[in-house]
Amino acid sequence: xxxxxxxxxxxxxxxxxxxxxxxxxxxxxxxxxxxxxxxxxxxxxxxxxxxxxxxxxxxxxxxxxxxxxxxxxxxxxxxxxxxxxxxxxxxxxxxxxxxxxxxxxxxxxxxxxxxxxxxxxxxxxxxxxxxxxxxxxxxxxxxxxxxxxxxxxxxxxxxxx
Numbered sequence: 001x002x003x004x005x006x007x008x009x010x011x012x013x014x015x016x017x018x019x020x021x022x023x024x025x026x027x028x029x030x031x032x033x034x035x036x037x038x039x040x041x042x043x044x045x046x047x048x049x050x051x052x053x054x055x056x057x058x059x060x061x062x063x064x065x066x067x068x069x070x071x072x073x074x075x076x077x078x079x080x081x082x083x084x085x086x087x088x089x090x091x092x093x094x095x096x097x098x099x100x101x102x103x104x105x106x107x108x109x110x111x112x113x114x115x116x117x118x119x120x121x122x123x124x125x126x127x128x129x130x131x132x133x134x135x136x137x138x139x140x141x142x143x144x145x146x147x148x149x150x151x152x153x154x155x156x157x158x159x160x161x
Contacts, residue, residue: 041108041123047099052077053091053137055120056099058106068120070109072134094140095133103128 045058053074075085
């Protein structure tokens with residue numbers, strides 16, 4: 001059976017692809033460079049800075065890791081002030097007042113992945129006194145968006161205004 005030039009090229013390119021794939025598997029198996037630092041989510045960590053109302057930076061063995069709170073979607077702080085979402089600064093300041101320079105407890109959720117599509121750790125964040133920061137942020141945000149109207153008959157609470 002005679003092999004054509006086209007078949008030879010296909011065979012060579014297939015072998016090259018196979019060799020490259022095997023090299024990648026071998027390098028990762030031998031401990032090639034990791035994409036992310038090996039932070040174990042469940043544990044206590046010092047907070048270095050607050051990015052916005054749902055994202056902080058912690059330190060783990062002198063390495064900074066960005067942590068995104070599970071279950072919280074706070075307004076975004078943008079580098080361009082005109083693009084910052086309404087309420088973003090208040091959410092960020094609230095989180096800063098609770099965690100900046102403090103130690104927090106991170107807890108993973110088995111139903112979530114360890115990281116989001118941006119490479120941030122996903123975790124529930126608890127304060128030193130055991131308070132769930134996500135719930136606290138939600139409760140504080142609800143209070144900020146509540147209008148109390150006192151009438152002669154009753155007190156009305158209007159939320160999400």
